[in-house]
Amino acid sequence: MSTSLSDLSASEELSNREQPEGHAPCDALPEASDAVFSRRTFVKGAGILSAGVASGLPRIAAAEKARVSAATAPQTIALTLKINGKQQALTIDTRTTLLDALREYLSLTGTKKGCDHGQCGACTVLVDGRRVNSCLTLAAVAQGSEITTIEGLAHGDELHPVQAAFLEHDGFQCGYCTPGQICSAVALLEEHRRGDLSQVSFQTGQTTTPQLTDNEIRERMSGNICRCAAYPNIVAAVRAAAQGARS
Amino acid sequence: MNPFQYQRAAAPEEAIHAVTTNRAAKFLAGGTNLIDLMKSNVEHPTTLIDINHLSFTQITSAPDGTTAIGAGVRNTDLANHQTIRTNYPLLSQAILSGASAQLRNMATTGGNLMQRTRCYYFNDTAYSVCNKRNPGSGCSAQIGFNRIHSILGASGSCIASNPSDMNVALAALNATIHVQGPKGKRSIAMRDFHLLPGATPHIETALKPDELILSVELPPSKFALHSYYLKVRDRQSYSFALVSVATGLELDGTTIKSVALVLGAVAPKPWRSAEAEKALVGAPATADTFRKAADLAVTGAKPQKYNAFKIELAKTSIVRALTLAAQGAQA
Numbered sequence A: 001m002s003t004s005l006s007d008l009s010a011s012e013e014l015s016n017r018e019q020p021e022g023h024a025p026c027d028a029l030p031e032a033s034d035a036v037f038s039r040r041t042f043v044k045g046a047g048i049l050s051a052g053v054a055s056g057l058p059r060i061a062a063a064e065k066a067r068v069s070a071a072t073a074p075q076t077i078a079l080t081l082k083i084n085g086k087q088q089a090l091t092i093d094t095r096t097t098l099l100d101a102l103r104e105y106l107s108l109t110g111t112k113k114g115c116d117h118g119q120c121g122a123c124t125v126l127v128d129g130r131r132v133n134s135c136l137t138l139a140a141v142a143q144g145s146e147i148t149t150i151e152g153l154a155h156g157d158e159l160h161p162v163q164a165a166f167l168e169h170d171g172f173q174c175g176y177c178t179p180g181q182i183c184s185a186v187a188l189l190e191e192h193r194r195g196d197l198s199q200v201s202f203q204t205g206q207t208t209t210p211q212l213t214d215n216e217i218r219e220r221m222s223g224n225i226c227r228c229a230a231y232p233n234i235v236a237a238v239r240a241a242a243q244g245a246r247s
Numbered sequence B: 001m002n003p004f005q006y007q008r009a010a011a012p013e014e015a016i017h018a019v020t021t022n023r024a025a026k027f028l029a030g031g032t033n034l035i036d037l038m039k040s041n042v043e044h045p046t047t048l049i050d051i052n053h054l055s056f057t058q059i060t061s062a063p064d065g066t067t068a069i070g071a072g073v074r075n076t077d078l079a080n081h082q083t084i085r086t087n088y089p090l091l092s093q094a095i096l097s098g099a100s101a102q103l104r105n106m107a108t109t110g111g112n113l114m115q116r117t118r119c120y121y122f123n124d125t126a127y128s129v130c131n132k133r134n135p136g137s138g139c140s141a142q143i144g145f146n147r148i149h150s151i152l153g154a155s156g157s158c159i160a161s162n163p164s165d166m167n168v169a170l171a172a173l174n175a176t177i178h179v180q181g182p183k184g185k186r187s188i189a190m191r192d193f194h195l196l197p198g199a200t201p202h203i204e205t206a207l208k209p210d211e212l213i214l215s216v217e218l219p220p221s222k223f224a225l226h227s228y229y230l231k232v233r234d235r236q237s238y239s240f241a242l243v244s245v246a247t248g249l250e251l252d253g254t255t256i257k258s259v260a261l262v263l264g265a266v267a268p269k270p271w272r273s274a275e276a277e278k279a280l281v282g283a284p285a286t287a288d289t290f291r292k293a294a295d296l297a298v299t300g301a302k303p304q305k306y307n308a309f310k311i312e313l314a315k316t317s318i319v320r321a322l323t324l325a326a327q328g329a330q331a
Helices: A009-016 A039-050 A057-072 A098-105 A161-168 A178-193 A199-203 A214-220 A231-246 B012-021 B034-039 B075-080 B082-087 B089-096 B101-106 B109-113 B166-172 B274-280 B287-297 B309-327
Strands: A076-083 A086-093 A124-127 A130-133 A146-148 B005-008 B025-028 B047-050 B059-061 B067-070 B176-181 B184-189 B212-218 B227-232 B243-252 B255-264
Touching: A076 A098, A086 A098, A098 A124, A124 A178, A130 A178, A130 B101, A161 A178, A161 A231, A178 A214, A178 A231, A178 B101, A199 A214, A199 B089, A214 A231, B012 B025, B012 B047, B012 B176, B012 B212, B025 B034, B059 B082, B067 B082, B075 B082, B075 B089, B075 B101, B075 B109, B082 B089, B089 B166, B089 B227, B089 B243, B109 B166, B109 B212, B166 B227, B166 B243, B166 B255, B227 B309, B243 B309, B255 B274, B255 B287, B255 B309, B274 B287, B287 B309
Parallel strands: A076 A146, B005 B047, B025 B047
Antiparallel strands: A076 A086, A124 A130, A124 A146, B059 B067, B067 B212, B176 B184, B176 B212, B227 B243, B243 B255
16 A cells, blocks of 8 residues: 555545445344345245235345345445556445546546446456456456556557557547557457467468458457547558567 | 445355355456446345455366366456367357457356346346346336347246357357355256246256356367357347357268257257257268258247247358358368
C-alpha cells in the first residue's frame, strides 16, 4: 500500500465515505441454516402456507429478511492494484469492475466504456500480458496481477510500435474504440508470436504456424468493434506492426 | 447489480464449504457470463467465491492417452495446448469458433460448461415470465421471437438452447466431468451433464448447487485425423451459432469404423444423435451416407414460429461437416 487514498485525485468521494464497521465478515450473517433460503424457496414456502401448512413461515420470513438485508448492505473492499507498474491502493464497492476502478477512481480514462457487457472491446486492457474485457473483470479479481492500460504502452514520448502504426495508417476516425483496439493488437502480436491459432487457421489448414494474413488479423481483432468502420486501416496498422515486429 | 461479499478461496474444500453454508453464494471464475448476468440482475448472488486461485489450471496426459483438463484452464490455453491441438483438434477448433480473444482469455473450462442460455427472454428481466428465472411463470419465448431457440429436446416449459461451442465438442469427444461436493468426489458423463428442461428448466445441469467442477477428462483420441467443428451464424466471427456440428470419424480406408456426431445451438444441450451415428458406422464415407445420417439426426425436430430454417440448415451442415472431416480438413 505505497499510495495513500489522498494521493489519488479521483478518490475524494471514497475517502469521504465512512468505512462501515465489520463490513465483510461472513459470520455477521445469521446462522447458515437460516440464510440458505433463496427467494424461490421462500415463494414455494409461502405457497405451501396458503395451502394450509403453516408451520415454519416465521422462520422462513426471518431468513428471507436476513437474506434481503445481506443483499442490500453496501460491501466494500480495500485493494492494491498494480497498474502500469505502479501500485495503487483504493477502497471500493465490491461490485466495481476493473474498468470503473481505472476510470472513476484512478483517473486513467484512456480505457473506454462502450457496451459494458463484454461485447464491444472498447475496455480492453492487458492483465498479466493477456487482453481481457475490463468491464467484465471485477477489480477485486485483478488484485495481484500486472495491469497494463493504453497509458502504460509508450515509453515516455516514444510511442509503442502499435500506437505508431495506428497513427501512420490512420487506424481510427472518432478514436473512441482506439485504446481498446491498440491494447488488443499488442496482445494479438504476442499471441501470434507464440503460435496461437484462430478459427481461420483451421479453415485455411494453417494449424502449425499460421501466417498473419489479413483474414487472420480480422478474425483475431473481431472482439473490437469500430462504429466508424475504420477496419481497413486498423487491419493495415496491425499488419504493419506485425511486419515491424518481424524485421 | 446487487451488493455482494467477495471472498477468495484457497482450496476446493474452502470454496465448497462457502456455497454449502450459503446457497445465495456463487463461484466466480472468468466471470464472462456471471458478471454480465449480474449487471442485468438475472443473477443476484450475495457472495462471490473467487475460485481463480485454486490450483486446477493444468492439462495432463496419462500413458494410456487419457487427458485431464483442470476446470480453471482458460479457453485460450486449452485451445492452444499442444496435446489438445494434436490429439483433439475438434476441441481447439470449437473453442476458437466462440466469443472473442478477450473473452477466451478470461473464460474457463468449468465456467464454459456452466454457461447460461442466450434466450432473449431469459436475459431480459423486463419479462417476468420465464420458467428458468421464475419457475412456474411460463415461457415468453414460445410466443415471442424464437429464431435462436431449440428445435430438439425442448419442452412446453422452455425452448432455450445451449450456446456453448466447447460443450458440443466435449460431448462428441465423450468427456467425463469430475466434480467435488461436501461429501466427496464423483464423475458425470458429459452426455449426462446438461439436462433437458422437462418441467424443471431452472435445473440445467447434473451438478448440484454445492458441487465444484474440478476437471474434464478426455478418453484417448480416436478422431485426431478426421474431425471438424462447423459453426453457422449470422456473422463470420464473434457471434453465437444458429447451428453447429461437431463430428469425428475413425476411418478404415473409406469405411467409417466409428463416429461422433453432435449438434450445437439446436437443443437445450449438445444434441447427439445415436441413430445417425449408428447409420454411419460400417458405411462408406460418401455423400449418400452423410445425407441419410443428416435426415436421422433431425428426426423428431419441432420448430418454433421463427426457426424452422434450422432443420434444413442442420441437415446441410451435418453433410458438410462430415465431408470436411472425412477429407481430413485439419491435417
